[in-house]
Amino acid sequence: EAGVTQSPTHLIKTRGQQATLRCSPISGHTSVYWYQQALGLGLQFLLWYDEGEERNRGNFPPRFSGRQFPNYSSELNVNALELEDSALYLCASRAISGIAAGELFFGEGSRLTVL
Amino acid sequence: GQQLNQSPQSMFIQEGEDVSMNCTSSSIFNTWLWYKQDPGEGPVLLIALYKAGELTSNGRLTAQFGITRKDSFLNISASIPSDVGIYFCAGRLMNSGGYQKVTFGIGTKLQVIP
Numbered sequence: 001e002a003g004v005t006q007s008p009t010h011l012i013k014t015r016g017q018q019a020t021l022r023c024s025p026i027s028g029h030t031s032v033y034w035y036q037q038a039l040g041l042g043l044q045f046l047l048w049y050d051e052g053e054e055r056n057r058g059n060f061p062p063r064f065s066g067r068q069f070p071n072y073s074s075e076l077n078v079n080a081l082e083l084e085d086s087a088l089y090l091c092a093s094r095a096i097s098g099i100a101a102g103e104l105f106f107g108e109g110s111r112l113t114v115l
Numbered sequence: 116g117q118q119l120n121q122s123p124q125s126m127f128i129q130e131g132e133d134v135s136m137n138c139t140s141s142s143i144f145n146t147w148l149w150y151k152q153d154p155g156e157g158p159v160l161l162i163a164l165y166k167a168g169e170l171t172s173n174g175r176l177t178a179q180f181g182i183t184r185k186d187s188f189l190n191i192s193a194s195i196p197s198d199v200g201i202y203f204c205a206g207r208l209m210n211s212g213g214y215q216k217v218t219f220g221i222g223t224k225l226q227v228i229p
Contacts, residue, residue: 004157035219042121042221043158043203056216090157102207103148104217106157 002027004107006091012113013081021076021110025093031055032074033094033104034066038087046089049074081114088112121204121220128194129228136202136223137188144206144218147180147187152201152222161202162189194227201225 005024013019025032034046045058049068057064063079072093078085088111092104121138128134138147146165150158162173164180164187171178177190187206191198204220 033217040221043205043219045217092157102146102215103160103163105160106150108155108157 004091004093004105006089006107006110008110009108010111010113012115014115015081015083017081017114019078019081019085019112021078021089021091021112022073023076023091023093023107024073025091026095026105029093029095029105030072031094031096032068032072033092034074034076035090035092036060036087037090037109038084043090047076078112083114086112086114119204119206119218119220121223123223124221125224125226127226127228130194130196132194134191134194134198134225135188136204136225137186138204138206138220139186140206140218141185142206142208142218143184144208145184146207147178148205148207148217149176149178149187149189150203150205152203154200158203191225194225196227196229199225199227 007022031050033048035043037043047066048056052068066076068074088109090106090109092106119138119140148163149161151161152158162178167184168182169180175192201222201224203222205217207217209215
């Protein structure tokens with residue numbers, strides 16, 4: 001069974017540009033979570049999507065947005081990039097049944113560098 | 116954003132030594148989780164704890180859910196070089212609307228000296 005997949009692996013942008021990151025959850029998982037992992041700051045919750053709807057968002061400005069598609073894959077968009085947006089962006093999907101029901105399974109992340 | 120207090124933030128140990136790390140919070144949680152993140156990869160779930168007082172093992176790893184529901188610890192026995200990585204604790208709280216809020220600690224960076 002394929003795990004959570006994210007693309008691109010690395011992305012370099014300049015200030016003011018826009019970045020789009022993509023995530024495919026584990027087959028059968030309908031919830032997708034996005035986290036930002038900046039150096040030394042642990043994992044900061046960004047967004048939660050379930051069944052195509054945004055269910056909750058963390059304490060981030062509106063230029064961080066996203067969506068979930070009918071196949072449950074998700075996209076994270078960051079507009080008007082700032083230097084401090086440089087971070088590893090992690091996507092996780094949530095198991096809804098089985099021994100690990102409710103737990104988050106993470107992808108390998110997309111490393112965004114803003115110059 | 117909200118953070119758990121995780122300590123230590125980093126540690127160097129000799130191969131074969133035991134390791135202990137812990138997390139504390141001012142809030143209670145329904146579930147405590149421990150993840151490991153290898154360099155360049157996403158976090159991988161190691162242990163999940165669902166009941167206050169629960170003690171769970173996964174190979175050389177042992178974790179406990181504190182009785183107050185505000186803390187948890189992770190022990191690694193007889194460390195080996197592949198234990199190197201960043202260990203995150205996470206607390207989960209489900210609200211009445213079914214939304215689960217997962218809060219992560221800042222991580223403990225473990226380095227094992229062969």
